[in-house]
Amino acid sequence: MSTTETGTFFSAEEYFATQPPPADLEHDIQGVRDFIARQAKAGRNVVLVTSGGTTVPLELNVVRFLDNFSAGTRGATSAEYFLQAGYAVIFMHRQFSLQPFSRHYSHSTNPFLDFLEIEPSRDGTTSPPEICVAHEKRADLLQVLTAYKSVHAAGTLHTITFVTVDDYLWLLRAISKELAVIGRKALYYLAAAVSDFFLPRQKMSIHKIQSGKGSLHIEMDQVPKILKPMVDEWTPDGFIVSFKLETDGDLLIPKARVALERYGHQVVIGNDLHRRKFEVVFVSRKPLPPLPPGVKVEATPTPAADYDPENPPPDTFVETWLRIPIPPPSVPHTTNQIKEIEEDIVAELVRRHTQWMEKA
């Protein structure tokens, strides 16, 4: 670790050497391993979808924590479209964030109970009343329920939960290493809102921080950039998609380019906090020119030493904008009839991932 006046920098290696793994890690990974083995046998592509925000606990007996805003809509919605496209999905999400299928009925006021009606039993007074689904909700619910039951029957969805950024980092490393066995058939869709900062175990207070002192000072260290070892070591053949969420739209493309240069992965999807439901931008490197037969190159080109990621040569990157019409505010979110931008995001990624597999 190197300590400067602005904080301590942990490399990924130092992070995993000093911060404790989650208690259930071995058990969770055994489940993932079995799932991947079944999918590999069936010849399916597998996508790891991460979703929801990570927490940074301030105390060992957690009362307070720093959190990142995310309901998990992007991840849960995209997972459904990946399943539709024939992928097997490892859905690694923040506890209680939205999940595929049930997302249509979560996070509103008592939706489940408002759906249901009590009907007196048909054969008179002897048997108990029956519970049925309100008529106007039946068609939508039947569609979601049918898709849900068919995915469960096919065994193509595996769910893992995390809470803290520490859980997230340990799980991501372990799952990436497991998924590496299927090589280019693995897609990584890293939609979780991961904290940039963490509080090392060694600095945490054991009990709830007392408020008598008048003000709260928190000093956190930077989370190591794990995309770099992910590309270089954990899963070198995986097709890796990361996300950038910004509130200042002008930062999106420059920051996406820096990330691609630094970590060497395939796509950064940029989204502005207030426009993310109907507009995203794919940032990627331009394809290398075709090489003469027999010539091999590294999958990840190393930038020249004098390369300045803030001012790249104009033809190094390509941006692709995806946009859908802004839905009118009067349409309720719960109906299944609304076009979702995740449908287009997933279609474009499936296309690029297919090319990536064909190039192998």
Place this chain on the structure above:
Amino acid sequence: MSTTETGTFFSAEEYFATQPPPADLEHDIQGVRDFIARQAKAGRNVVLVTSGGTTVPLELNVVRFLDNFSAGTRGATSAEYFLQAGYAVIFMHRQFSLQPFSRHYSHSTNPFLDFLEIEPSRDGTTSPPEICVAHEKRADLLQVLTAYKSVHAAGTLHTITFVTVDDYLWLLRAISKELAVIGRKALYYLAAAVSDFFLPRQKMSIHKIQSGKGSLHIEMDQVPKILKPMVDEWTPDGFIVSFKLETDGDLLIPKARVALERYGHQVVIGNDLHRRKFEVVFVSRKPLPPLPPGVKVEATPTPAADYDPENPPPDTFVETWLRIPIPPPSVPHTTNQIKEIEEDIVAELVRRHTQWMEKA
């Protein structure tokens, strides 16, 4: 405001003079006002139940926030028992935290969809398949659904949501002032996990804090102690119950005593983070000795100037422990058959609140 080297202290008055109200405040309060008027007409007691954690956003365009651990179980569960006891309930809760009735089916893996089964339609192939509730779930669900529908038919539950500690403080003040019109019939059950710290609007950054600087420093100010103006000004006749959650059990009773002395309200319910599902302690002042007829005293005795709340005279306070058997880990939380400590907490408070009303 007074600024010391450890931070800026805001009085409640200074807080409301400098921090902005939530956008929907007027609209929300109109709804509460109408609800209280209906309950007053029906002669019902009304309890304000606050529930769930508050956030402290770090940015105006919120990406990161400090949060307080709380799923909202205590508040949602207690609200059901208050409704059973004939109270009208204003349920003021953190967005997406647990709610009465739906709590039985939230926060687990796809519970709603796993409950439902698709049955081919009875009359052959022409009509669509039907959706029905899995047989083994029917009895529990029917019980919850019946209670839910009957509360909605009676109009005795009113729900309000908050997200930030600022929302919470503004709503609490406004609702307390509205509830003051029913005098001693108002009960306050302040189970929300409210942040002790906040970031004044004037110190927030507009955009997402960038991580390039290596570490994150946050300095927050102390949230004003609003129980004091609540007792003295907003709702002087209300029966007010606050909660103390600690991870160090030794702090519970001393801190509860300090709170009672400082704020002059009626009960502090203390709970240890790890034992809160089966053990709580009620801390209150001993009843004053009966006074000769015609003699009046202040409802809130003012402590003598030399009173040291850390070392009170031994007979000033009374502690009442409530305990239920620790449920065996094998019993799933979702069944309705488990004894919940909130049943006993609410029964004891209804008893004390009734005495309080009779004393008036």
